[in-house]
Amino acid sequence: AQSVTQPDARVTVSEGASLQLRCKYSYSATPYLFWYVQYPRQGLQLLLKYYSGDPVVQGVNSFEAEFSKSNSSFHLQKASVHWSDSAVYFCALSMGGNMGYKLTFGTGTSLLVDP
Amino acid sequence: NAGVIQTPRHKVTGKGQEATLWCEPISGHSAVFWYRQTIVQGLEFLTYFRNQAPIDDSGMPKERFSAQMPNQSHSTLKIQSTQPQDSAVYLCASSLTGGSYEQYFGPGTRLTVL
Numbered sequence: 232a233q234s235v236t237q238p239d240a241r242v243t244v245s246e247g248a249s250l251q252l253r254c255k256y257s258y259s260a261t262p263y264l265f266w267y268v269q270y271p272r273q274g275l276q277l278l279l280k281y282y283s284g285d286p287v288v289q290g291v292n293s294f295e296a297e298f299s300k301s302n303s304s305f306h307l308q309k310a311s312v313h314w315s316d317s318a319v320y321f322c323a324l325s326m327g328g329n330m331g332y333k334l335t336f337g338t339g340t341s342l343l344v345d346p
Numbered sequence: 347n348a349g350v351i352q353t354p355r356h357k358v359t360g361k362g363q364e365a366t367l368w369c370e371p372i373s374g375h376s377a378v379f380w381y382r383q384t385i386v387q388g389l390e391f392l393t394y395f396r397n398q399a400p401i402d403d404s405g406m407p408k409e410r411f412s413a414q415m416p417n418q419s420h421s422t423l424k425i426q427s428t429q430p431q432d433s434a435v436y437l438c439a440s441s442l443t444g445g446s447y448e449q450y451f452g453p454g455t456r457l458t459v460l
Contacts, residue, residue, distance in 0.1 A: 232378050239414035240405075259440040259443055265448065267451075272453075273453055274350070274352075274437055274453045274454050275437065275439075276450050276451070277448050277449075277450065280447070280448050282447070304409040307391075319391065323389075325447055329449055331401070331402050332377065332379075332394065332396070332441070332443075332449075333379065333391040333394055333402060333405070334379070334381075334389075334391065334439075334449060335391070336388060337388075338388050338390075339388065
C-alpha cells in the first residue's frame with residue numbers, strides 16, 4: 232500500500248530564512264506527487280506537482296520541490312520565507328492510471344514564521 | 347472561476363439526525379472527490395466520481411454514509427443517523443481528467459455532531 236510520511240509535525244523559522252519541509256513516500260512505482268498548503272479555516276491550495284521529467288519543480292509563491300527516486304522523497308523548499316507563509320503544508324501522492332486518482336496525504340507540517 | 351463551492355460551511359446536528367453536504371465542482375471538471383479531515387485521522391479519502399459515475403468508494407464507512415452525483419454540477423454527501431465521531435471537516439475537490447491529475451479543493455464543510 233502507498234503512504235506518505237512527513238516527519239516534522241512543526242517547524243519554526245525566522246522570516247527571511249530558508250526552508251525545507253520533508254516528505255517521504257512509499258510506493259512501488261513512481262507516483263504523482265503534490266504539495267498543498269492549508270491556511271486556517273480554508274481548504275487546500277495546490278503549491279506544486281510532479282509527474283515526470285525534471286526532478287526540480289517550481290510552484291507558486293517561489294516554492295519549489297525536488298523529487299528523488301533513490302530516496303523516495305519530495306522535499307519542499309523556499310529560499311526566503313515570509314510571515315504569510317505560516318500555514319500547514321501537506322505532501323500527497325496519487326498512483327494514477329488504473330490505480331486511481333485519489334490522494335493519499337501525509338500528516339502535515341505546521342510552519343510558523345517568526346516575523 | 348468561482349472555484350469549488352461547498353455548502354453549508356458549517357453544520358451542527360444532533361446525534362441521530364441526518365446531514366447532507368453539497369459540493370459544486372469547477373465548471374468543466376469531470377471528477378469529484380470527497381475527503382474527511384480530523385485532528386486524529388488527518389486527511390482521509392472517502393469517495394470519487396468521474397463523469398457522474400461512482401468510481402471508488404473504498405474510503406466510505408459502510409454504514410450511514412452515501413454519496414451521489416446526480417448531475418455534472420453538484421455532488422452530495424449524506425450521513426444518516428450522525429454520531430459524534432462523524433464530526434470533521436468534509437472537503438470536496440474536483441479535477442479534470444484525461445491527463446491532468448491535480449485536484450482543486452473547496453473550503454470544506456465543518457460538521458459538528460452534538
